Amino acid sequence: MKSHAHGMRDIARLSDFPVADALYVGTVRSASSSGTIVSLSLPHLPRDYRSITADDIPGSRTMSVSGADVPILASGSVEYRGQPVALIAGPDRSKVMEAVAMSRVRLEETEPAYSFESFDSSRLVATADVETGDVDAAVAQAHHVVAGDYRFCPQDHYYPEPQGSAAAFDYDKLVILSSTQWPFHVRSSVAGALGVSPDEVIVRSTLLGPHLDGKLWYPSLIACHAALAARLCGRPALMLLSRVEDFLYTTKRAPMIASYRAGMDEAGRLVALDARIVVNMGAHAPLAAEIVQRIVASAVGGYSCPAVRVNAIAVRTNLPPMGAFAGLGTGPVAFAIERLAESCAGSIDADPSAWRSINAAGKGDLTLKAALKRSIPYDLIAGNLLVASDYPRKRSSFEVIRKRRPDPSSAPGFGIGLAFGHQAAAGTFGRIGSDAPSVEVTLSKDSRLLIKTSSVPSSRAALEIWKGSAALSLGLRHDAVRIETSCTDSVPDSGPETLSRNIGIVSHLLEAACEGLRTKRFREALPITIRKSQRARSRTAAPESPLEEASWAGAVVELQLDPVDGSPIIRGIWMTVRAGRILSMAEATRTIEHDAAVALGLSIGEYLDLSHGPADEDSIRRYRLPRYGETPPIHVEFLEDETSPKGIGELAYTLVPAAFANAMSQALDAPVNEMPYRASQPQEGVPR
Amino acid sequence: MTIDFILNGEDVSMKAEPMERLSDLLRDRFQLSSLMSDCLEGRCGKCLVFLGGHLVNSCLVPAFRVRGAEIITYEGFKSTDTHELVHTSFGQEGVELCGFCDAAVYMAAGSLLDAAAQPPEDTIMETISSVYCRCATPSATLQAVHTAVDLKFGGKYGRAR
Numbered sequence: 001m002k003s004h005a006h007g008m009r010d011i012a013r014l015s016d017f018p019v020a021d022a023l024y025v026g027t028v029r030s031a032s033s034s035g036t037i038v039s040l041s042l043p044h045l046p047r048d049y050r051s052i053t054a055d056d057i058p059g060s061r062t063m064s065v066s067g068a069d070v071p072i073l074a075s076g077s078v079e080y081r082g083q084p085v086a087l088i089a090g091p092d093r094s095k096v097m098e099a100v101a102m103s104r105v106r107l108e109e110t111e112p113a114y115s116f117e118s119f120d121s122s123r124l125v126a127t128a129d130v131e132t133g134d135v136d137a138a139v140a141q142a143h144h145v146v147a148g149d150y151r152f153c154p155q156d157h158y159y160p161e162p163q164g165s166a167a168a169f170d171y172d173k174l175v176i177l178s179s180t181q182w183p184f185h186v187r188s189s190v191a192g193a194l195g196v197s198p199d200e201v202i203v204r205s206t207l208l209g210p211h212l213d214g215k216l217w218y219p220s221l222i223a224c225h226a227a228l229a230a231r232l233c234g235r236p237a238l239m240l241l242s243r244v245e246d247f248l249y250t251t252k253r254a255p256m257i258a259s260y261r262a263g264m265d266e267a268g269r270l271v272a273l274d275a276r277i278v279v280n281m282g283a284h285a286p287l288a289a290e291i292v293q294r295i296v297a298s299a300v301g302g303y304s305c306p307a308v309r310v311n312a313i314a315v316r317t318n319l320p321p322m323g324a325f326a327g328l329g330t331g332p333v334a335f336a337i338e339r340l341a342e343s344c345a346g347s348i349d350a351d352p353s354a355w356r357s358i359n360a361a362g363k364g365d366l367t368l369k370a371a372l373k374r375s376i377p378y379d380l381i382a383g384n385l386l387v388a389s390d391y392p393r394k395r396s397s398f399e400v401i402r403k404r405r406p407d408p409s410s411a412p413g414f415g416i417g418l419a420f421g422h423q424a425a426a427g428t429f430g431r432i433g434s435d436a437p438s439v440e441v442t443l444s445k446d447s448r449l450l451i452k453t454s455s456v457p458s459s460r461a462a463l464e465i466w467k468g469s470a471a472l473s474l475g476l477r478h479d480a481v482r483i484e485t486s487c488t489d490s491v492p493d494s495g496p497e498t499l500s501r502n503i504g505i506v507s508h509l510l511e512a513a514c515e516g517l518r519t520k521r522f523r524e525a526l527p528i529t530i531r532k533s534q535r536a537r538s539r540t541a542a543p544e545s546p547l548e549e550a551s552w553a554g555a556v557v558e559l560q561l562d563p564v565d566g567s568p569i570i571r572g573i574w575m576t577v578r579a580g581r582i583l584s585m586a587e588a589t590r591t592i593e594h595d596a597a598v599a600l601g602l603s604i605g606e607y608l609d610l611s612h613g614p615a616d617e618d619s620i621r622r623y624r625l626p627r628y629g630e631t632p633p634i635h636v637e638f639l640e641d642e643t644s645p646k647g648i649g650e651l652a653y654t655l656v657p658a659a660f661a662n663a664m665s666q667a668l669d670a671p672v673n674e675m676p677y678r679a680s681q682p683q684e685g686v687p688r
Numbered sequence: 689m690t691i692d693f694i695l696n697g698e699d700v701s702m703k704a705e706p707m708e709r710l711s712d713l714l715r716d717r718f719q720l721s722s723l724m725s726d727c728l729e730g731r732c733g734k735c736l737v738f739l740g741g742h743l744v745n746s747c748l749v750p751a752f753r754v755r756g757a758e759i760i761t762y763e764g765f766k767s768t769d770t771h772e773l774v775h776t777s778f779g780q781e782g783v784e785l786c787g788f789c790d791a792a793v794y795m796a797a798g799s800l801l802d803a804a805a806q807p808p809e810d811t812i813m814e815t816i817s818s819v820y821c822r823c824a825t826p827s828a829t830l831q832a833v834h835t836a837v838d839l840k841f842g843g844k845y846g847r848a849r
Binding site for chain 1: 726728789813826828829
C-alpha cells in the first residue's frame with residue numbers, strides 16, 4: 001500500500017481534509033425505528049463508486065463501548081431510526097448523497113419502544129443500588145415527608161463541528177483523523193473492525209472545540225466507517241456528517257426521571273431518602289453501567305441521611321443511542337436532589353440555605369456506606385456565596401412579594417435560587433483492558449522537556465497550564481516545554497478527555513513525572529524519560545466514599561419574569577467553587593463563567609422532545625440556541641484550598657439548572673420540576 | 689451559468705447552478721476554508737462574508753445573487769487594518785475561540801468597526817449574536833469587541849485616537 005497520508009499531520013479540522021483525491025462516504029440509514037431487515041436496494045453505482053454493508057466488514061461487526069456492543073453497520077435488525085445500514089463511497093459528494101437518497105432499506109417493522117416510564121424487563125440493561133438503614137420504617141416515623149418527580153429531557157451537544165472522520169493509508173499503517181475525546185478507543189475500534197492489530201492503526205486528533213462529552217465514543221463509529229471505505233477502496237476516505245444528520249442520529253443527553261421521597265424529623269433533618277431513577281439510554285445503551293453507577297453515587301448529593309435507598313435503572317429504547325452530556329448522568333440527578341432540598345426546606349418553612357447547612361454530611365458520615373474523611377464544605381461555600389449574591393436579603397424580599405401579592409392567580413415574578421453540589425473524581429472510567437492512563441516526559445540534553453499524553457484538552461489554555469507547571473517544577477523556560485498530544489503511535493494512552501481528567505488525572509501524573517525528573521536530572525545522564533501511570537485502587541483497600549476527592553460548589557441564580565410574556569430575565573449568576581489548588585485562576589474563572597453561560601442556555605431554550613419518537617428536521621429549528629445578548633453577569637469566586645487540583649468542568653452544568661429551577665419555582669410560586677424549562681410547560685399548582 | 693464577481697479584491701469567474709449555495713462554492717471552488725458549512729440555515733453564522741460591504745450568511749446566498757458583486761471572506765479580511773485591530777483586542781482580552789468560529793466572530797466584530805460612527809450597544813449585541821458557538825465566554829468576547837470599538841472610535845466620548 002502506498003502513502004496517501006501526506007499532509008494529514010497538518011490538518012486541524014476535519015472539514016479542511018483535502019477532498020481532491022479522496023472518496024466521500026455517505027450513510028444509508030434505516031428509515032424506521034425497529035424491525036428486521038428484509039432487503040437493501042442500492043442504485044446502480046458508476047465506476048469508482050462502491051457500497052459497503054456489514055458483510056464487507058473484515059473484522060468484528062460490532063465495537064465495544066464500556067461493555068455495550070454497538071453494530072458498525074446494521075445486519076439482521078435495526079434498533080433506531082437513522083441506524084447506519086450501508087455506506088456509499090465515491091469521489092463526488094453530491095453524487096454520493098444522491099445515491100444515498102435513492103437507496104432503500106426494507107424492514108419488517110416491529111413496534112418501537114420510546115417510553116422509559118414503563119418498560120418490561122427485556123429492556124433493562126443496567127442497574128445500580130445503594131441501601132443503608134430501614135427506609136420504610138424511617139419514612140413511616142418521619143415528621144414531614146416530601147415527594148417529587150423530576151425530569152431531565154434529552155439535549156444536543158451542538159459541538160462546533162459535526163461528527164466526522166477521515167482515513168488514509170500511510171504505507172502499511174492506516175492513519176485516522178478523528179475529532180475525538182478518546183483516541184485510543186478509536187484505534188481499538190477501527191483495528192477490531194478491520195481485523196488488524198491496533199499497532200497498524202494510527203489515530204491523529206483534530207480540533208475538538210467544546211464537545212460537552214458528545215465526542216466520547218461516537219467518533220469511533222464514524223472512524224470505522226471511514227476506515228472501511230479507505231481499506232476496501234484503497235483510497236483516502238472522508239465522512240463528515242451534516243448538522244442535520246448529526247442532530248438527528250448521534251448521541252444525546254440521556255433523559256431521566258427521578259422519583260424521590262424524603263422523610264425529615266421535627267428540625268428538618270433528613271431521616272430517610274428513597275429514590276428510583278430511570279434513565280433512557282436509547283438503542284444499544286452504551287455507557288449504561290457507568291452512568292447508573294455515577295447516578296447512585298450522586299443521588300444523595302452532599303447530604304447526610306441514616307436511611308437511604310437509591311435504585312438507578314438504565315433502559316434500552318428505540319431512540320438513537322443516548323449517553324454522556326457534560327459528565328455521566330450526574331447533572332440531572334443533582335437537579336433532582338437540589339429541587340428536593342428546596343421542597344424539603346419549603347415544607348417546614350425553613351430557609352433553603354439553613355436546611356442545606358443542617359443536612360450537609362460531616363466527617364465520618366456513612367450515608368454512602370464508606371465513612372467520609374472530610375466534612376462536606378457547605379458552610380464554607382455558602383458563607384462566601386450568600387454574601388456575594390446577597391441571597392438572604394433578596395430571598396426574603398421575594399418571599400414577601402410571593403406571599404403578599406394581591407392577586408394570587410398571577411405569578412409573583414421574582415425569584416432567587418440556590419444549589420449546592422459536587423463533581424466526583426474521574427475514577428477508573430475509560431480504561432481499556434489493562435492500560436492505565438499514562439503520561440510520559442523526556443528531558444533532553446539541551447534542557448528541553450517533551451510531554452506526551454493522548455489526552456486532548458479542548459482549550460489551548462489547558463495546555464499552557466501544563467507547560468507552565470512543568471516549566472516551574474523543573475526551572476525551565478516556558479518555551480522549552482513542548483506537549484505532544486495528537487498521535488496514538490507516539491503518545492501513551494491517557495484515557496478519554498472527560499470528567500475533567502485533564503486536571504484530575506493527567507495533571508497529577510504530569511506533576512509526579514516532573515518530580516521524578518527533578519530527582520534524577522543531576523544524577524543520571526540526559527536524556528531522561530519518565531512514564532507515570534495511574535495506579536488502580538487495590539481491591540482489598542478500605543472502601544472509599546465517592547464524595548472523597550470531589551470538587552464542591554454552590555450556585556445562585558436571580559431572575560424576574562418578563563411582565564409581558566412571562567419569560568425569565570436572568571439578573572445574575574453567582575458561583576463559589578472549592579476545587580483544590582487552582583493552577584490558573586484566570587483560566588479557571590473563565591471556564592466556570594463559560595460553562596455557566598452555556599448551562600443557562602441549556603436550562604431555558606434547548607428543548608428536545610423524544611418521548612413520542614426520534615427527532616425530525618423541525619426539531620432542529622425549534623432547538624433554540626442562546627445568544628450573546630442573553631447572558632447575564634456571571635460572578636465566580638474560588639475558595640482557597642491547598643489540596644491537590646480537582647476537576648471543575650462539570651460544576652456549572654450540574655448546578656446552574658438546579659439553581660435556575662429553584663429561582664423559577666419562587667418566581668412562579670409553582671414547582672419547576674422539569675428541565676429544560678419551557679414557558680408553555682404545565683406547572684403543578686399554577687392557577688389557570 | 690457563468691458568474692463573474694470580485695473575490696477578495698480579485699476578478700474571478702465560475703460556472704455554477706443559479707441556486708447553488710455561495711458558502712459551498714467558496715469552499716469547494718476557491719478552497720476558502722474559513723467558511724464553515726454548518727447549519728446551512730443562517731442560524732450559526734459560521735459562514736459570514738461581506739457581500740457588497742454587508743455582512744451576510746453565505747449559506748443563504750444563491751450563486752446568481754453574487755453576479756457583479758464584491759465578496760470579502762475572512763481570507764481577504766485578514767489582510768486589513770480592521771482585522772489587525774480586532775486581533776489585537778481579542779488578544780489583549782485573552783479571548784480564546786475554538787478554531788471553528790474565529791473567522792466569523794472576527795468578521796462580525798470587524799463589521800462594527802467599519803461603520804462611520806461608534807455603533808450603539810444594541811447594534812454591537814445584535815451583530816455579535818449573529819454568530820453562535822458554544823466556545824464563547826460571552827462577557828470576554830463582548831469585552832474584546834468593546835475594546836476594539838474603543839480603539840477605533842476613541843472611547844465613549846467619541847474622540848478619535
